[in-house]
Amino acid sequence: MGFATDAIHAGQPHEKVTGAVSLPIFMASTFAQDELGADVPYLYSRVQNPTREALEKSIAALEGGLHGIAFSSGVAAVHSIMSLLSAGDHVIIAEEVYGGTFRLFEQYMGKYGISSSFVNPDSIENLQDALRSETKLVYIETPSNPLLKLTDIDLVAGFAKVNGIISVADNTFMTPYFQRPLSHGIDLVLHSTSKYLSGHSDIIGGIVVTNSDTLNKKLRFNQKAVGAIPSPFDCWLTLRSVKTLPLRMQKHNDNALAVALYLHAHPKIKNIYYPGLPNHPGKAIAQKQMTGFGGVVSIEFHDFATTKHFLKKLKLFSLCESLGGVESMVNHSATMSHSSVPADKREASGITGNLVRLSVGIEDIEDILSDLTQALED
Numbered sequence: 001m002g003f004a005t006d007a008i009h010a011g012q013p014h015e016k017v018t019g020a021v022s023l024p025i026f027m028a029s030t031f032a033q034d035e036l037g038a039d040v041p042y043l044y045s046r047v048q049n050p051t052r053e054a055l056e057k058s059i060a061a062l063e064g065g066l067h068g069i070a071f072s073s074g075v076a077a078v079h080s081i082m083s084l085l086s087a088g089d090h091v092i093i094a095e096e097v098y099g100g101t102f103r104l105f106e107q108y109m110g111k112y113g114i115s116s117s118f119v120n121p122d123s124i125e126n127l128q129d130a131l132r133s134e135t136k137l138v139y140i141e142t143p144s145n146p147l148l149k150l151t152d153i154d155l156v157a158g159f160a161k162v163n164g165i166i167s168v169a170d171n172t173f174m175t176p177y178f179q180r181p182l183s184h185g186i187d188l189v190l191h192s193t194s195k196y197l198s199g200h201s202d203i204i205g206g207i208v209v210t211n212s213d214t215l216n217k218k219l220r221f222n223q224k225a226v227g228a229i230p231s232p233f234d235c236w237l238t239l240r241s242v243k244t245l246p247l248r249m250q251k252h253n254d255n256a257l258a259v260a261l262y263l264h265a266h267p268k269i270k271n272i273y274y275p276g277l278p279n280h281p282g283k284a285i286a287q288k289q290m291t292g293f294g295g296v297v298s299i300e301f302h303d304f305a306t307t308k309h310f311l312k313k314l315k316l317f318s319l320c321e322s323l324g325g326v327e328s329m330v331n332h333s334a335t336m337s338h339s340s341v342p343a344d345k346r347e348a349s350g351i352t353g354n355l356v357r358l359s360v361g362i363e364d365i366e367d368i369l370s371d372l373t374q375a376l377e378d
């Protein structure tokens, strides 16, 4: 089946009892058993719930994976992956990742004896230099949040295979519509479903997809043992949204490309980051692993006064923390999404106080451009 067909049907058969075409929200904490010891598919909703199971199957199919394991948030999904490790283990992680992921690795996992090296994953030499005998996992996010830096997935997956460690790719910005890391040999693909997969800024969720039966078993155990699971209603909202994922992603992509082309030569803008621009440094990588560029465009102004003025004047774009919704949003990364990254690290990587991340929605492009135009005026 094609991607759009799977987005509508994979994991979502008609409901058996009534024939309902839309899978019901199974609001049940527990399921009755005919007799003691009976072999039943559902016992207790922390362990499995039919609506969650449908979501897990749906996203797994879209990523080209065998198993999906859903969590209550994107960071809960990251935490569950980190829980595969033990005290004394070491992780190599890309230096540019979402601020909450940075916080989890840098400020939280240490107390469980898991250490992290933040590296530029551009070259095999950089990865090799960070490798230790205790290294168990390598973690990337491509494109990165918020600077849209691309990492070569083949390179990282190959490095992990040669060294017998687990590779993880956060695919939140691309979604499986534009990029499928498992097909490049990545072991675990991760999403914040709070973003494009749910797409309407109304739920928080996360999911991990894998082809490995062993990792699936371990992650399922973590899911059950820790209990950071999404509600049936949140799973249903995400399933409903996934049906329109191809249409939404295409429109996000078209609008974001139009915004990037419109802004890239503007005199008030010092730097612009969008993988779809012809001069993006990751062009060769994009050609290998992406079929589109997504809906996020980051821009840097020359000074903070202009940045503040722009944020204040925007009307259609809401100033808020998230991205990936149908509505256009804007984020000041230094004080919002990446405030947990120390200032010196932020500045060194390019997340300055003058950087603004635009999550371009699927409104009419004329309205989006006219809002940006008026916000750029003095």
Ligand SMILES: Cc1ncc(COP(=O)(O)O)c(C=O)c1O
Pocket: 073, 074, 075, 076, 098, 100, 101, 141, 145, 170, 172, 173, 191, 192, 193, 194, 204, 205, 206, 322
């Ligand atoms: C790329 C990326 N990964 C993971 C997360 C964490 O997801 P959540 O906010 O659902 O916990 C985010 C959140 O912004 C993100 O942007």
